Amino acid sequence: MNIQNPNRCFLGVSASVTGRSWADRLDARGAQTALAIAQRHGVPDLLARIVAGRGVALDEVPQYLDPSIRALMPDPDSLTDMGAAVDRLASAVLKGESVAVFGDYDVDGATSTALLVSLLRTAGLDPLFHIPDRIFEGYGPNVGAIEQLAARGVTLLVTVDCGTTSVETLAAARRLGLDVVVIDHHLPGDTLPEVTALVNANRQDDLSQLGHLCAAGVVFMTLVGLSRRLRDLGHWTADRPAPDLLQSLDLVALGTVADVVPLRGLNRAYVSKGLIALRRRQRLGLTALMDVARLDGPPRPCHLGFLLGPRINAGGRIGDAALGTRLLLTDDPMEAKRIAAELDRLNTERQEVERAVLEAAEAEALAATGLEDAGASIVVSGEGWHPGIVGLVAARLKERFNRPAFAIAFNGETGTGSARSIPGVDIGKAVHGAVEAGLLVKGGGHAMAAGLTVERRRLGDLRAYLEGQLAASVETARADRALAIDGALTAGGATVALVEQVAKAGPFGSGNPEP
Template sequence: MDVLADPIQRAFLGVERSVSGQRWVSRLDQAGQNRALAISQVHGYSELIARVLAGRGVGLDDAAAFLEPTLRALMPDPDTLTDGRKAAERLADAIRRREKVVIFGDYDVDGAASSALMARFLRHFDITAEIYIPDRIFEGYGPNPQAIDQLIDRGSELIVTVDCGSTSHEALAVAAERRTDVVVIDHHQVGSVLPPCHALVNPNREDDLSGQGHLCAAGVVYLVLVNTLRVLRLRGDPRAASFDLLSLLDLVALATVCDVVPLKGLNRAYVVKGLLAARHMGNAGLAALLRKAAIGGPVTPYHLGFLLGPRINAGGRIGDAALGSRLLTLDDAAAAEAIASELDELNRDRQAMEAAMLAEAEAEVLAEYGTGEGAS
């Protein structure tokens, strides 16, 4: 009798008694069993793979895209993002006018990758954008009025916030009062009252129907850049045809894994295709950091999340918050090597500090409660 067809009468994988003495049984209900059987028969996958897919709620029609995700199949029309076209047209205007653009990012991996994405894109169109990352301790998260004032005083004509800005009402009001456009590209939860800005692209805003709320900020930035490239092509900018947007997917994959967003839909294509881009070592900063982490073999999600991510985050936690974004924008191998070394050292310092704090906490617990031996 087929295991898929009759999981109750037969032990799963034939395990009547495990090491812990338990009989293995299928967790799938009858509907799940039927779905697994259909996936196995239609797509030719093994029974185990079909069970895993069914257990994760993957339907028959979605199984192939789940296992072999492609941008072509999973990427939505960027215009479905509320304010998506408005943001793209404003960025295209800044490129045409050669405006001074400032990218205001967050101090984590998603913020660093999002900032680098935007900066690399603008650089292709001869716009050298400044990246501003606030200090975690002294400025906190997101735009603040003082920083916005300073950026405008220095001549900023367009401010693009990435991975932040959706709830920065006071700071963005300063920009509005000073007649400086702000484009917000974010993914964090946002209230019903939106901050004053030229455009707010956030799939988690209440009036966004794109269905892309699972994306990290870098994933949203990428969609905005796809749209901007389309606008520039429609406007006849010859430089648009020569830009390889796919080469930036390594940054999107890095942010997607490190921000621990759900690996479903477009995120799966971002990671799969981004890993291919990362393995080409086209980003000098990422390549330098990979060498510092002593990663051997092809880049995997584990490498992104547990080896590269902590090193980039270390700058924002105990060093210069802008180190990560600066590293990811570099093309100069020597400069990238220097920053990668600094981040590697900061990460070792962070690990030592965490170990010391853990030892101190354990000592305090033992001093207060003892070892617990003899307790009833």
């Protein structure tokens, strides 16, 4: 939504002390929609303005203010290949096969892995899981790990939050005799891997319109489909009852917020109901993590993103990548406390490493470009930077320079890096294009974040390519920098009742900014 319009200047403020204009989030048509929302749904005028300013249609207001799984989650079979995935998983359960879950080393990967492993355990299996080491294995499935799983008798490999672009690696898995199911959300390349099923709402032939889900959200839909199939097959009994999947929404909410996907549609229901599940403190690992993070009050989305998420990520960044998943799966109170304490320690260490690298990265960026004369993107690199924190550094640079940022850690002639983008600039598409152009060894991601591997000799070519690919969209995105104002209040109008009403527009986060 372009709010950089002089006719929408709010209270006549064309430039605040920070240099940003104040813009009314609503144009004339939006103001009419807000009035209609207030009249039809009986909500206060300010809440109606907030809702209208987030593009909510008149008939969608009840679902927006009270998001529910029942109303917002479509049939899992609306996702391409979901039927094949559920069939293969159900067959593995009924036959007692050896199943391995291969996840990513971030929060979305940890929660996705824990979700699937938990259900398979409830169904009677004892699945293996593998979270790759960020430095020694890198992102996604790798042949070495798959060979080890095959040697342990695994017949079905399920990749979660990865696998969509792993064409050659998953072909090797098939040659080893493994069936493969991919459950993911990352953007695909030109060629999809030949697997039993690839469930990803971002594949071109998927019509579900659920591309905004993170992997944990897609895994949850898979669990709904699988539990239903097992019920139809008579697998759930009085002695082995079907799980209450709503109790697992705490994990889905954590993955959704930590992966910074838009809080709209089904994601709003995931987070809203997941926070309710989290407040019950029934999952030992998350309870222990909340305690070490000194989270005393009811958890909110900001706590997921800035307290719990970074601690789970710390294991994958600078420690044991599987720590987060083990924490989410444990039913041993002492183990939960031990792992939570270790993740808290690693997070403190991560902060120290990040500060040192960020200082060097900012100095390089300023020396190369300056704050205002930077090109379409910021690309910084360093020898010996810790690969586990380059994503955090890229995020900091993106915020400071208000443009996409790439941070690359070199070890000799090859570097691994991460990119973070600004709204309106699809960084995943640019990285995929760079792979196709032969500028990257590998890379992938989605609109707001991406990972990559690059040879040092191609770094200059990569910078030039990104400048050409991103210049127009970055210019447009940076032009829309007005501070969007939802409404004005007198001091007397700021009541507890109003705060409670405004809170109904939550959960707030990516794609649903706080008023």
